[in-house]
Amino acid sequence: MSHNTFGHLFRITTWGESHGPAIGCVVDGCPPGIPISDAEIQADLDKRRPGQSRFTTQRKEPDQVRILSGVFTDEAGEQVTTGTPIALEIENVDARSKDYGDIKDKFRPGHADYTYLMKYGLRDWRGSGRASARETACRVAAGAIARKVVPGVSIRGALIQIGNDFIERKNWDWEEVGNNPFFCPDAKAAKRWEALLDEVRKRGSSVGAVIEVVADGVPPGLGAPIYSKLDQDIASGLMSINAVKGVEIGAGFGAAALSGEGNADEMRMKKDGSIEFLSNHAGGILGGISSGQPVVARFAVKPTSSILNPRRTVDAKGKDTEISAKGRHDPCVGIRAVPIGEAMVAIVLADHYLRHRGQCG
């Protein structure tokens, strides 16, 4: 009923609020014997961590993970999972609740203030409570474990659009993703985005973005033909991220404009006896089941709703008013959404890998 859990066999439950003492997560169902170090989890968390450039929120959270259970250092000195629940905890150390005092009785247009109050009859307005994307740090920590469940899989994400400014696909270079503050695979676009985001911030506004996640090395056969299709569950995982308003798999909405011939991912036998697809409009999923091609998903995030520029709204007493969100906010939430998207895809793939083995061996 409370819906804080995601997944079936590889299952995560997150807890915590933006300005509480800590946030955390329990990963249940992870197979035993998987090597996982604190540093591996921390490396993923460090990618999502706020305040790393002037283009993200200036909240300073070290996001130091503490593994409380579910791991054991084996005789070879390696930390491995035990098969029992893995509890992860991340302290909140830089909450500034007073920044929200002025707007605690007002509803930010585009945010969850109004709907939380309608649902629960009260809301934790400090830093947006549970509606804050602070919760997503837990998914990233869980995702670092999930990545290790499917042998040979590699999951990478990139920011491919900010506002109306797109990358050029011919410039795509995965190496570039780590070289700029946007996780952008196109060095030229990343350069343009610096000026673009500086201008957005100066105007007291915000901007949306599109993220692409590619999973290479996904074995064929993961997924299910009807309910719990692999693409359905990836869409569900990505859609569960704060501010996400659209998800595409493969050619996505663009497939509607293709002909049957253009969309067909033609197949050929290779000399080594394996099968080759000549294109990947399907995004690596056919009939809800992975084909062995790279799994490709994109998701769109809306512009941050907490902006400096005043907007019309109403307050909890039913009066018309205006709101201007002070405090520290991401001018483009899409940047930090990149590692979060990777984590959600990793969690879905780990879950489906275990479910596939459960049914098919």
Ligand SMILES: Cc1cc2nc3c(=O)[nH]c(=O)nc-3n(C[C@H](O)[C@H](O)[C@H](O)COP(=O)(O)O)c2cc1C
């Ligand atoms: C990485 C990330 C950071 C975010 N930071 C902010 C923020 O600083 N200010 C804000 O108003 N919303 C931020 N959001 C979006 C809100 O959490 C989200 O819009 C809100 O919970 C309402 O949910 P919805 O947009 O999914 O309907 C962020 C989202 C993500 C993914």
